[in-house]
Amino acid sequence: MKSLRTGYITGAALGVLWSFTMAVTVAVAMSFATGDGFRPGTLGIVLSGLLCGALSARVGRWVAPVAGVVIYAVLTAVGLPPVVAEGGMLHVVLSAVIGGAVVGLGMWAISGDLPPGALTRHEFEASIIRFLTGFGYVFFTAIVVIPFYVMVMTSLKSQQALLQNPLDFSLDLSRGWDLLRSYRELLTDYNFGQYLWTSFFISVLTVLITLAFSIPGAYAVARLRFRGRAAMSRSVLLIYMVPMIVLALPIYIGFSMAGLRNTVFGIIVIYPVTTIPVALYMLQGYFRGLPAEVEEAGLMDGLSRLAVIWKITLPLSLPALASVSLYVFMIAWNEFLLAFMLLDDPSKFTLTRGIASLNSSEIPRQHLMAGAVIATVPIMGLFLGLERFMTRGLTAGSVKG
Amino acid sequence: MSTAPSVPPRPPRGRGPLARREARLAWQLLAPTLAAVSLVVILPLLAIFWISFKPVTLADLRPPAPVVRESLRGSGEDMRVEYSLRNSSQDQTVSGVVLTDTLPDVLSFRGSPEAPCQADGKVLTCNFGDIEGGFRTRVAVPVTGQGDDDALEAAAEGSEPTVTGTAPNVLTNLTFTWQNFARIFDGSEFWNVLGVTLFYTFFGTAGALVVGLFAALLLDRSFKGQGILRGLYLFPYVAPVIAVAFTWVTLFDPFSGSANALLIQMGVSQSAINFFGERPLALVMVTLFEIWRYFPLSFLFILARMQSIDTDMYEAADMDGASPFQKFRFLSLPQLLGILSVLFLLRFIWTFNKFDDIFLLTGGNAGTRVLTVNVYEQAFDLANIGAGAAVAVVIFLCLTLFSIFFFRVMSREEGL
Numbered sequence: 001m002k003s004l005r006t007g008y009i010t011g012a013a014l015g016v017l018w019s020f021t022m023a024v025t026v027a028v029a030m031s032f033a034t035g036d037g038f039r040p041g042t043l044g045i046v047l048s049g050l051l052c053g054a055l056s057a058r059v060g061r062w063v064a065p066v067a068g069v070v071i072y073a074v075l076t077a078v079g080l081p082p083v084v085a086e087g088g089m090l091h092v093v094l095s096a097v098i099g100g101a102v103v104g105l106g107m108w109a110i111s112g113d114l115p116p117g118a119l120t121r122h123e124f125e126a127s128i129i130r131f132l133t134g135f136g137y138v139f140f141t142a143i144v145v146i147p148f149y150v151m152v153m154t155s156l157k158s159q160q161a162l163l164q165n166p167l168d169f170s171l172d173l174s175r176g177w178d179l180l181r182s183y184r185e186l187l188t189d190y191n192f193g194q195y196l197w198t199s200f201f202i203s204v205l206t207v208l209i210t211l212a213f214s215i216p217g218a219y220a221v222a223r224l225r226f227r228g229r230a231a232m233s234r235s236v237l238l239i240y241m242v243p244m245i246v247l248a249l250p251i252y253i254g255f256s257m258a259g260l261r262n263t264v265f266g267i268i269v270i271y272p273v274t275t276i277p278v279a280l281y282m283l284q285g286y287f288r289g290l291p292a293e294v295e296e297a298g299l300m301d302g303l304s305r306l307a308v309i310w311k312i313t314l315p316l317s318l319p320a321l322a323s324v325s326l327y328v329f330m331i332a333w334n335e336f337l338l339a340f341m342l343l344d345d346p347s348k349f350t351l352t353r354g355i356a357s358l359n360s361s362e363i364p365r366q367h368l369m370a371g372a373v374i375a376t377v378p379i380m381g382l383f384l385g386l387e388r389f390m391t392r393g394l395t396a397g398s399v400k401g
Numbered sequence: 402m403s404t405a406p407s408v409p410p411r412p413p414r415g416r417g418p419l420a421r422r423e424a425r426l427a428w429q430l431l432a433p434t435l436a437a438v439s440l441v442v443i444l445p446l447l448a449i450f451w452i453s454f455k456p457v458t459l460a461d462l463r464p465p466a467p468v469v470r471e472s473l474r475g476s477g478e479d480m481r482v483e484y485s486l487r488n489s490s491q492d493q494t495v496s497g498v499v500l501t502d503t504l505p506d507v508l509s510f511r512g513s514p515e516a517p518c519q520a521d522g523k524v525l526t527c528n529f530g531d532i533e534g535g536f537r538t539r540v541a542v543p544v545t546g547q548g549d550d551d552a553l554e555a556a557a558e559g560s561e562p563t564v565t566g567t568a569p570n571v572l573t574n575l576t577f578t579w580q581n582f583a584r585i586f587d588g589s590e591f592w593n594v595l596g597v598t599l600f601y602t603f604f605g606t607a608g609a610l611v612v613g614l615f616a617a618l619l620l621d622r623s624f625k626g627q628g629i630l631r632g633l634y635l636f637p638y639v640a641p642v643i644a645v646a647f648t649w650v651t652l653f654d655p656f657s658g659s660a661n662a663l664l665i666q667m668g669v670s671q672s673a674i675n676f677f678g679e680r681p682l683a684l685v686m687v688t689l690f691e692i693w694r695y696f697p698l699s700f701l702f703i704l705a706r707m708q709s710i711d712t713d714m715y716e717a718a719d720m721d722g723a724s725p726f727q728k729f730r731f732l733s734l735p736q737l738l739g740i741l742s743v744l745f746l747l748r749f750i751w752t753f754n755k756f757d758d759i760f761l762l763t764g765g766n767a768g769t770r771v772l773t774v775n776v777y778e779q780a781f782d783l784a785n786i787g788a789g790a791a792v793a794v795v796i797f798l799c800l801t802l803f804s805i806f807f808f809r810v811m812s813r814e815e816g817l
Contacts, residue, residue, distance in 0.1 A: 031663060
């Protein structure tokens, strides 16, 4: 085992693995970009990886980028391409050049200062970690980006084009505004403008009601001494663990009897209750971290408790309020189960309920995907704009899913 | 002269008025939350236990009631108001059914109406007693009117008759049954569902944790674009579940899915694979979806913990010549064990509770029916609310067990 731990062998082995990763990546990316056939070629991958890895260990890492491109080009020319391309000379050249470049650049980073001879344990493990890091970035980016890419691109295609070649996501720009046809149809024929508004309205109201309930409650649990305080802060977490589906059934029955089913009012009544425990839990943690002295000073100066909360605690906890609001907004916006069970009337649908109604064989796929994009874009926009608050909200909001 | 021995002052005991006032304020501040939560959490929980012992079906949610329709027929000498009355239920008796109606000013009774009706001034009262399931009848009350027929008809039908009657309501009466539990535990299906649930929950949770740990290790260094990547890797969790679930269904569609096209073209598979429709594969796919969707959460927590680990320790280890793997194995991992175990338990409970994901991906078909989806299926697809409630009770009991275990570990870790 120890004798295998030399620069040549490690470099070559990592080279093969890396070449494989990159060849698959390039093939998938090129397929998605052009719709034509690309696939990794086994022999080419093994040869290119061995050569590129061993060379950069022998000669030095600076040779790797050049070596990658040259080796890919030569292998493609002699008929052993690491990325097999169909559909024209341009594709063959492109895949060889791009593949070679990314393999070479990656090898440059992975080799580090790998000496050709025997490796210390340190050097050996460091090179493996460098490979895993590179692989990790490619892997995670791919699994996150591909579904969202497919979602957006499918919404811009037509049903025929999709069935003809499911891989072809290239846009026919000559269609102009017609590309957005499924969005236009959703907004005009399927009432999605209304659903957007309903969802927005419900989510904002949910945030406001949740804050109104949870701020006083969180303050009481965090600051005031009373019997049962420990039990209270613990049961908040416990309520958090009751599954929605267990509650949904009695709520469905109760709402059916009270005539609240199929009303937006019913949804506004029920959503905040599902979010109050989370908000309370997040806020009490934050309130505890605030210095009590400031509040005591306020009390000494003659403010009442409520005035202290209003004039001192709340202004100090604005960042936490922003996090909580965002998190609650996200929960309300994404909520599906209750909306699905309680709303049947298409004029009162929320966005998620509206998308669920698009999932039928009579409605083309691109409409479904356009609906998904419409629901995703606002929450993503909010998320990207306020990422810092959101991240904090998610970590504080414990581990609810 | 002797003075009384002086008593040193003692600290006040018990709760003073200030403490009492503080406690009162605390309860006042908590009152709205407590009220709302008990209304929507505690009450339904009690209700679900109640319902699980009752033979309730979806149709029982509308209790049987008498239904009446009124119309004005004929004209002149032949004019009459007709009431057609029926029992909305086919098999249950409604007792003490009484119909009352007040004639509009333009109409008045002609002679006395036939039994079981009686006229008193303008008021008509018909006592039908008990009516059986499927009962329907028609009563004609002769009347005279002034004015043209259309106006009379509008006037007669404008005054709604009221009809009262009491029916046994299966939700509130005191008949109980073990049938629901007997039904769900009957046969091998329940154990099958439980097995699927445990597989999905365990591998979904563990997988998300491992993948999240990997992602956290990747991002635990500062480089340009770290913030962008971190934001990007959170996408699966932040996007609405319905959007990403349908995207997966589209992506892995056997006919028009890109994943199949890609696999066939790359020569991995000969023919299209029905990812969400074949027996063992569908369960693996929903578990993968679970991992994909929730690894961001684990990675966020693990990353936060990692960044709070003291770097001195690693420097000391470097001095001692520890290799990278050794540092991970003997320094990072023990430091992360607390958050990992808390995350595992909490996520385990939450994955166990998950309904939306599987419901949207497969609808519980192809061997992916977990307990939560089973609740929905029993209650709505099979229209047996009682059986659905029984499954919900089983879920709740499992969760109580998990929670007890969780709080044991939690108070030991005190991490989160």
